[in-house]
Amino acid sequence: MNNDYYSKSYMPGIIKWGKITMLLGITLCFLPALVISFVYGYMPPAAAILTGLLSQVSVSGAFYIVEPISYFPILGIPGTYLTFLSGNTSNMRVPCSSVAQEAADVEFGTEQGSIISTIGIAVSVMVGLVILTVGAVGGNAIVGMMPAGMKEALNYLLPALFGAVFGQFAISRPKLAAVAAVIAIGMTWLLRNGFLDFMPGKNPPSYLVILIAVFGSIFAGRLIYKKELQVPEEEKTEAK
Amino acid sequence: METGKKYLEMANSPLMWIAAGIAVFVVLMQSVIFFRKSLKAAPEVGLTKKQVKMAIQSSAISSIGPSIVILVTMISLLVTMGAPVSWMRLSFIGSVNYEAMAAGFGAQAMGTDLQHLTPIAFSCGLWTMILGSLGWLIFTLLFADKMNKVNHLLSKGNERMVPIISAGAMLGAFANLAAGNFFTETNSLTIGSAPSLACVFGCGIMMVLTKVAKTKNIQWLKEWSFAIAMFSGMFVGYLAR
Incomplete structure (x- = not known):
């Protein structure tokens, strides 16, 4: 065991390679568009690209910032690099990070947690790549082999997945879970019934729901567990 | 359909596979580097071999279900955007809902839609997908x-x-992701629909399994509880549809 290894050796290496790979990712992800535009000669007018981009930013813009901040406490610094380069954040990386930390029995937000989270996410990236590569090469043949019932059942996998991640955290903090559920459902109701349309951004402004759900729940946690924040160690057991 | 065929030949050309492959390679490289560094660092922060093994196995088991969902939606994207781009975008940066939307916005900007792509609209969709996802990369x-x-x-x-911040952020974010399942098409609340039941059962089963695995310290259950909860919830939703 070496107290300085994490901060003096591991993290600097991760941050260096994190930045290198992000820069490579930002540059190389343009390759297919460059091939279509300059090898095949189909370069769309800049105005059209800008129009498409603006539509997309008006939907995703807030998420560029809210998602990394919301998931950071679970993912850790190395996990954040992995997650936002590989994508499929909420439906795969974040669940795998939290499941790995739960299984290895480490605390979120600690050095141990951050390393286990990184291992979990890296494994999920590799598993995902293998399955998707087989799928992309095999294409329709693979989906054609699936029984119809299975394809239909898969529609319900994501709702169950979101519920399961919620459940993993709800079991140790049921009060906070109840508050989070009420905020999220309440905000979604307001959103869907047009009560939030006055807000800027593409209507309906779904970014507002995640913002209020995340920061409202953090704030609620501060109120609910006020005692835990003050009382000494031995009385902390109930909440964890 | 004639123009459609033409752009798909281009979209599925070997050159596009190479271009997409180089981009995907960056993701693979990053995860291999980070994985090796973390394995090396694990004993230094006091993690046991068993803990590392548990992390690898639980994540591998839990990855399979979501990967299959991504695979199925990738196939639907593949029909319009071609295999190399779909493969790259879903292994790298993207996510299922985002990609079809972004490609659609790009096509729209060229005055068409995903069902009637021309080569130039395809190109515009591709540019939109790529540029629109840079925000996450740059912020990170x-x-x-x-x-x-x-x-x-x-x-x-x-x-x-x-x-408490970790728990609040996770509960808030996933309550938000799950909330949509509790609404009908007419935007009123429901707890009887198939997706809402899948969600409730996924949550309930996970709560029970997490509690049991922890209090009784059952190793295999710690690795499998998420996958079991996810697939049981899915099955309940399927039966209730």
């Missing part, structure tokens, strides 16, 4: 190593606040 590039400060700000320097 600039701020990932400084995010501890955000945490510090939210916790006001109180160490005990950190697990």
Whole structure:
């Protein structure tokens, strides 16, 4: 065991390679568009690209910032690099990070947690790549082999997945879970019934729901567990 | 359909596979580097071999279900955007809902839609997908190593606040993701629909399994509980549809 290894050796290496790979990712992800535009000669007018981009930013813009901040406490610094380069954040990386930390029995937000989270996410990236590569090469043949019932059942996998991640955290903090559920459902109701349309951004402004759900729940946690924040160690057991 | 065929030949050409392959390689490289560094660091912070093994196995088991969902939606994207682009976008940066939307916006900007793509509209869709996802990459590039400060700000320097922030952020984010399942097409609340039942059962089963695995210290259950909860919830939804 070496107290300085994490901060003096591991993290600097991760941050260096994190930045290198992000820069490579930002540059190389343009390759297919460059091939279509300059090898095949189909370069769309800049105005059209800008129009498409603006539509997309008006939907995703807030998420560029809210998602990394919301998931950071679970993912850790190395996990954040992995997650936002590989994508499929909420439906795969974040669940795998939290499941790995739960299984290895480490605390979120600690050095141990951050390393286990990184291992979990890296494994999920590799598993995902293998399955998707087989799928992309095999294409329709693979989906054609699936029984119809299975394809239909898969529609319900994501709702169950979101519920399961919620459940993993709800079991140790049921009060906070109840508050989070009420905020999220309440905000979604307001959103869907047009009560939030006055807000800027593409209507309906779904970014507002995640913002209020995340920061409202953090704030609620501060109120609910006020005692835990003050009382000494031995009385902390109930909440964890 | 004639023009459609033409652009798909281009979209599925070997050159496009190479271009997409290079981009995907960056993701693979990053995860291999980070994985090896973390394995090396694990004993230094006091993690046992068993803990590392548990992390690898539980994540591998839990990855399979979501990967299959991504695979199925990739196939639907593949029909319009071609295999190399779909493969690259879903292994790298993207996610299922985002990609079809972004490609659609790009096509729209060229005055058409995903069902009637021309080569130039396809190109515009591709540019939109790529540019629209740079925000996450740039934000991460600039701020990932400084995010501890955000945490510090939210916790006001109180160490005990950190697990509460983690729980609050996760519960808030996933309550938000799950909330859509509790609404009908006419935007009123429901708890009897198939997706809402899948969600409730996924949550309930996970709560029970997590509790049991922890109190009885059952190793295999710690690895499998998420996959079991996810697939049982899915099955309940399927039966209730």
